[in-house]
Structure formats: C-alpha cells, structure tokens
Amino acid sequence: MKLQLITIDGPSGVGKGTLALLLANYFKLNYLNSGSIYRAIAYLSEINNIEVSDTEDIISLITTLQIQFPIEKNNYRIICNKKDITNDINNENCATRASIISSNTYVRKSLVSLQRSFFQEPGLVAEGRDMGSVIFKASKIKIFLTASNIIKAQRRHKQLKQKGINVSLPHLIEELDSRDRRDVSRKISPLVIPNDAYVIDTDKLTINEVFDKTLKYINK
Template structure:
C-alpha cells in the first residue's frame, strides 16, 4: 500500500465510527481525526460559559467568542490515540458525557461553528493519509475522498452500546435516557439546514448491528485495500 488516500466515515451517533476509524488509522499508519470530538469541544465550551441550557441557547454569544476557541489533538502514546484539547486543557473525558451529547447537535447546527471546524478539518487532511469520522465528512469536508463509508445500526442497538460504555465509565445513566438521546440526535442531525447527515451518493453503507468489531474491521480493511488498488 504505497499511495495514501483519504477515508471518510460518516453515520449516525453511536455506530462505532470512531472505533473503526481508530483501528484503520492505526493499521495503516494514517492520521485519525475525530470530528465529533471537535463539535463536543465547542459544546463543552458553551456549557462552561453558561451559553447553553436545557431551555436556552445563546448562539450569538457563542459565535462572537469562536475566535478564542482553540481546539487541537495531542497524541497519547499510552492510550494509542490523540486526545482533544480545548485552549490547552485536556477535555477528552469531559466531552464524553451524556450531558454534552444532549447539546452537541444544537451546537453543530450553527453554521459559523461548522464553517470554523470544517476549515480546520480540511487543513488537517490536505496531505491525505487521513481517516476522519463524523456526520458530513464525505459530503462536505472531503467530497473527493477516495473511500467513503456510511455507518448505520438500529437506534436500540446504538443506545445499548452507548449505555454500556457510559456505565463502564462510571456514569449514572438509565437506558431509556440514552435511547431518547440517540433518537433526538438522529432527528437533529438529519434535519438541520446546514450540512445535514446524509449518505453521500458514492458512499458504501455498512449496517453493523450484527457485526463483531473484528468482522467490521476486516470488512472495512478490504474496502481500503480495493480502493488503494483502484487508485494506483
């Protein structure tokens, strides 16, 4: 595998996009970028500044402050992946809560937020050899990506996975709340005006409801190998 390609992985929340993206990036020696973590970082910033609540979201104030929101990734050799930093503070664990999840789709719907983060994402991926996952990677960020994958699974399956993940982390959550969050995010992500979650025409859909992590990895790796062969 000589020529590097761009791999765009899109799909619904909690479909395991980040897991497979990390696996593939590590296997290929590619750069992995979790675009969702970037939107979570902006959401976390809005929460800490009191700009978003259950019944109120001061989007104008967030837009005004975007210039002082600095997001970057630093590789953690012990963990084997890059953690997200907000204004030089490691917020990797803080952004993975259900509370952040409940607000992130609203923040991600703000055009100015998307414009800022898409520009950063495109800059990161300009030299190829990158695996990026999110909601609009194959449609907006990298419309010319050589390989586009769209991940899907039933809402119940995704909620069960997310619930298990949060419980193992020590979070105090109930399954019904997680399922409701997944369904609400699906609706918000798919119906927002700016860059809604849609499957790119040339994306390959993978329903991983009944796939093991190993089966999923082998399936995607086969697609990568075929794509690289086709571009040579």
C-alpha cells in the same frame, strides 16, 4: 506520494470512532473526530456561561479554538486550547449541548476550514456526520455505518457504564433518537449517505468484522 484520505460517517452509536481509530493506527494516519470538536465547543460554552443558542458568542469561541487528537494505542485524547478535556466532554449533557450547537448553520460554516486543516501528511481518517458528504467531498474512500436504534443505545449504555456513568437505557434511546432527528433534518450538512459511500450495517457485526470488511473495501 498522494495523501490518503478516509472518511467515516453515520449516526451516534454505530462504531465510527472505534473504526476510525483502528484505521488510523493501521495506516499510520492522522485522526479527526469532528463530533469531539462540537463537544469541545459545548464544553467551552458551558464553562463560560454561554447559551447554546448564542451564535455570536459561540463563533467567538471558535475563532480562538485550538484542538488536537493525539492517539494513544487504541484510544485518543482531546487537547483543547492546550488542556486535556477528554474526560470533561464524555457525558450526555455535553453530547446534548453539542448536538444542538451542531445544528446551527453559522457554527457549521465556521468550522469547515478548521476540520479541513487536519488533512496533512501522511493522510487522514476523518469521522463524523458530514465528512464524506461535505467536508471531504472529494475523498475516494467513504464509509457509512448504520445500526438500529436499540443496538446503538445498548452500545452507548455499555460505554457509559464502563466509565461509571449510570443512564437508563430508555433515556438513551430517546436521546439518540432526538440527536438523529436533528442530524437528518438540519438545513446545512444534514446526515446523509454519500452516493459513493460503502455502507456497512453494524447491527450483527463485531468491531473486528467491521474493520475487516472496511479493509477489504479499501484494498480491493
């Protein structure tokens, strides 16, 4: 039986993670959240007092990095070097550090083989910024999600409030805009819509509607 591979790409706040988890549960596939890999590196660099611009030391962290994403119902945990860091990396400081680190050409190249190693039996749902355009370019099922800046910020604001994290909406809009600019302008693996991707504008859709549209596309 041929392994199934589904890639989901898009900017922050469009619902990639939720959709990817729903698909991984539905099809009983492995799950890769590439953004959490960069957040894990951001977290490790911070606790080891490594500057985000220190390429050599960050790549040194990557050489010993072990990371898994075990799924628990409709959520997942991030196990990094045998430690659960799920709650440690879910903050705006870590997200900002990760965004800067992810724009480093050498760091991105160093992580290619690690990300590809997740594609094993019974298959994989991979979500991020360059899953369909670079990491799994041969994938036959590529989804790209979009949303307006205000909607993305509102969604992120709601997520953070539910976790007891208070951040102003204007600040979030500014942060997301900065991340998007870095993502689309970096020299290697910029955020682009793959030519063969199915694009879904999630602005006016619930996650269940996005899931249904994706299933119809996959099963057509």
